[in-house]
Amino acid sequence: MPQYHQFDALIVGAGGAGLMAALHASKRCKTAVISKLYPTRSHTGTAQGGISAALGNLEEDKWEWHAYDTIKGGDFLNDQDAVDIMCREAIDAVIDLEHMGLPFDRTPEGKISQRRFGGHTNNDTHKAVMRACHAADRTGHMILQTLYQNCIKQNVTFFDEFQVVDLMVEAGKCNGVVAVELKTGEHHVFHSKGTLLATGGFGKMWKVTSNAHSLTGDMPATILRRGLPLEDMEFFQFHPTGVYKLGILLSEAARGEGAVFLNDKGERFMARYMPTLKDLAPRDICSRYIFQEIREGRGINGKDYVYLDFRPEEINKHLEEDGNPKRIDAHYLETKLPDIIEFARVYQGVDPIKEPVPIQPTAHYAMGGIPTNNDAEVLADETGRVIEGLYAAGEVACVSVHGANRLGTNSLVDLVVFGKRGGIKMADYVNGASLREINKGDAHKAGEAQLERIRNNNGTERPGAIRKELQKMMDADVGVYRTGTGLEEAIDKIKELQARFAKIKIDDKGFKWNTDLTEAWELGCLLDLAEVTAFSALWRCESRGGHFREDFPTRDDMNFLKHSIVWKNGKVEIKDKPVRITRIQPQERKY
Amino acid sequence: MKITLKLKRFNPETDKKPYWKEYSLEVDPTDRVLDALQEIKWSQDGTLTLRRSCAHGICGSDAMRINGRNMLACKALIQDVSEEGGTITIEPILGLPVMKDMVVDMEPFFAHYREVMPYLVNNDPLPTNGRERLQSVADRERFDDTTKCILCAACTTSCPSFWARGEYVGPAAIVQAHRFIFDSRDQAAQERLEVLSEPDGVWRCRTVFNCTEACPRGIQVTKAIGEVKDALRTGVIE
Secondary structure, eight states, X not given: OOEEEXXXXXXXXXXXXXXHHHHHHTTTSOEEEEESSOGGGSGGGGOOSOEEOXXXXXXXXXXXXXXXXXXXXXXXXXXXXXXXXXXXXXXXXXXXXXXXXXOOOBOTTSSBOXXXXXXXXXXXXXXXXXXXXXXXTXXXXXXXXXXXXXXXXXXOEEEETEEEEEEEEETTEEEEEEEEETTTOOEEEEEEEEEEEOOOOOGGGSSSBSSOTTOSOHHHHHHHHTTOOEEOTTOEEEEEEEETTTOOBOOTHHHHTTOEEEOTTOOOTHHHHOTXXXXXXXXXXXXXXXXXXHHTTOSGGGSSOEEEEXXXXXXXXXXXXXXXXXXXXXXXXXXXXXXXXXXXXXXXXXXTTTSOXXXXXXXXXXXXXXXXXXXXXXXXXXXXXXXXXXXXOGGGEEOSSSTTSOOTTHHHHHHHHHHHHHHHHHHHHHTTOOOOOOOTTTTTHHHHHHHHHHHHOOOSBOHHHHHHHHHHHHHHHSSSEEOHHHHHHHHHHHHHHHHHHTTBOOSOOOSTTOHHHHHHHHHHHHHHHHHHHHHHHHHOOSOBTTBEETTBOSOOHHXXXXXXXXXXXXXXXXXEEEOOOSSOOOOOOOO | OEEEEEEEEOOTTTOSSOEEEEEEEEOOTTSBHHHHHHHIIXXXXXXXXXXXXXXXXXXXXXXXXXXTEEEETTTOBHHHHOOTTOXXXXXXXXXXXXXXXXXEOOHHHHHHHHHTOOSOOOOSOOOTTSOOOOOOHHHHHHTTGGGGOOOOOXXXXXXXXHHHXXXXXXXXXXXXXXXXXXXXXXXOHHHHHHHHTSTTSGGGOXXXXXXHHHOTTOOOHHHHHHXXXXXXXXXOOO
16 A cells, blocks of 8 residues: 555645745645655756846846847747736846845845846847846756755755656546655655646757756656646757757856857857847757758868857957957856856866867757646646646746747746746645545556556566667757658657557666666656657647747748647647737747 | 776665676766766666766766765766776765665755754845845855855765764755855854854864865865854854
8 A cells, every 4th residue: 555645735846946836835735845856956956047037236127128038039929928927026036035045146236146148138229138147157056955945944844756656637636646755666645635746847858958867757748648738849949058969058148248159160150140139149049040050061170069159358359349348357257157167177178268168059948848827727728727736837837938939047037936826826725625535545556557567567678778769869850950751750750669668678676766667667758748749849830939840941920829739648639729919919030 | 988887786675785796888988977877777787776867067966986086976077087998986975874776865964954054044124125135245255165065965975074973964064054154144153053063063074175075066165164163263253
């Protein structure tokens, strides 16, 4: 028999969104946080450059500008009422983080310091604006640490290193989760009135990615298996500046401080494509032009990478070209960007102060995910019907605030704003609801069956080999550039890999700390998510934001100014729903 | 290049005691040690068990004892720890109970972390204008180094005082205490210093410097501990 626990509210995942929800929910009801990692291992901690909010600490700024930039950056697929909420509430959210103890860098007056970031502009001058609040280039680390510190202060209940493998959803209502305790291999039933999912992204379906090994989309895949849909899965962000071959992120903050892209001719090519914002154009655009340079033979030495140049003297030259009076030196960069300078030194053997750094786009962020409304309630279909007691926030959710392409820093804004909203909404709900009955003896069986099938399967395929083939294929066919033919081939390949996954064999048949088992289960999640990603990408016959179809190279607002909603009940089915447009009409995207 | 990984293995369900096992594999010199471990797990032996997540030195999951020194497996490149044809010896960090292979019980480590009140305490009313508290650039700079800590335990589990006595709060917890004691916004320095003046507090540090050498974030751990000792000795926090 599994162990049984009962809470008013459960939070799955202990990154920024989960911990923010926990801080607010646990003040209002009996709450537990369940995470497959120790909370401080969560991927929020790797966010580098900043969290945007129109504080206006260094120059004029307005939340309405932040909202407009977010919508334009998202290629007009964002739901605009949600964007307004995010950008308006971002200001108080950042102030709250400071009050909680977050050590932001400071301006000479002692206020929170801010820097420029891609796509964030003064809407009057169209020039880059200082909006990203930062703590060196470890802003995400400081957010994660600060939230966890406050959870300790508030005595929040944690179940660390418990991996959730199933959601108890019945008749449109969620009654909690089933989890495996990694230390023992035992199953636990967590029975609750409310459950909030905050498990982050699923970038591990690609090989070159900034994502952690743990980002395998466990909850989105479980949503699909429970007959519920995902939204906008064709939109995955490829960040332009990953460490060549490894994909480790080098923050956009480098370009915020003045770094530029160079091709093999030593040309600052973004100035040619985007004359106003140049290297600070949004990520989808930079990634596409990097690949265009490479395709046209201007990759470094004809290879598949370009340079990110942040040598101080070069930055000063470009600042002068751009009419910016600011000048910097090596010490300044070592203070403002210590971590990414070290990444280049450690992983590439390149000293960015002295030489340009080889970079290539890296799979980074899921704009799509579990559909929610503006209060983080999970939606059951394209009509907006809510699953009672189920919430999602942060990267795992699709509100949609990011539309077809997320602006830099907005992931952190999203998780603090919607983590808080979700935590409060869930607490309000559970305080007025009663616990629904479940069959305590049977509740864990569907989750357990998935794991036992893998543990006992006596096939011939190694999960590690299947994972490698999936990642290689996704890089090639479901990357920055996509075609109908390539996507059809991708779907065939995924089906072949799913068939082989049914014939796997793992080496570890034990129970305690069996990561052979949990990794194989995670691979099954990635395969399902890859399938709906490729199908959604094939469905969207246009190019918008992070989704570029070479066979349909322009945006098609007549036919595709709408969200995709995808189910996988046996076969994949796609429906759509309209984009909520309030203030800002779609227009051509120029920078 | 071809290398051998000599790994300390222990499975609580089948083994009475730990044993060494060797694996040979082909790697690039610039691969991370973590890449080699994952390659073994994926291609040779799925039972190999370790914690890992971000794979670039930020999440703090994969501290291990590599050739006798604490490092993050994702931050140690093969070429920095082995010659062509060489052997890399890897075992779990010391001083915490081994649960399986490289996975140790982190709970005693986090218990020490919680002892030092690792959170900002400030009971003054918030600014009435609804904005941030002000802090000078110099005041912020004062505790910058210790904000880098990722709680990987590389420092604490390299410390002979901690090996000798697990009740010692350890360098990581002192680093966390330092981060708040020297934050001009904080008001609980005295409470933290009281905890650290206990017999299992800061005085068990014998300035061996293992912690500073082990820190993958480059934190001057021994210096931070020294500043806490000074604050206790002088009663002055500056």
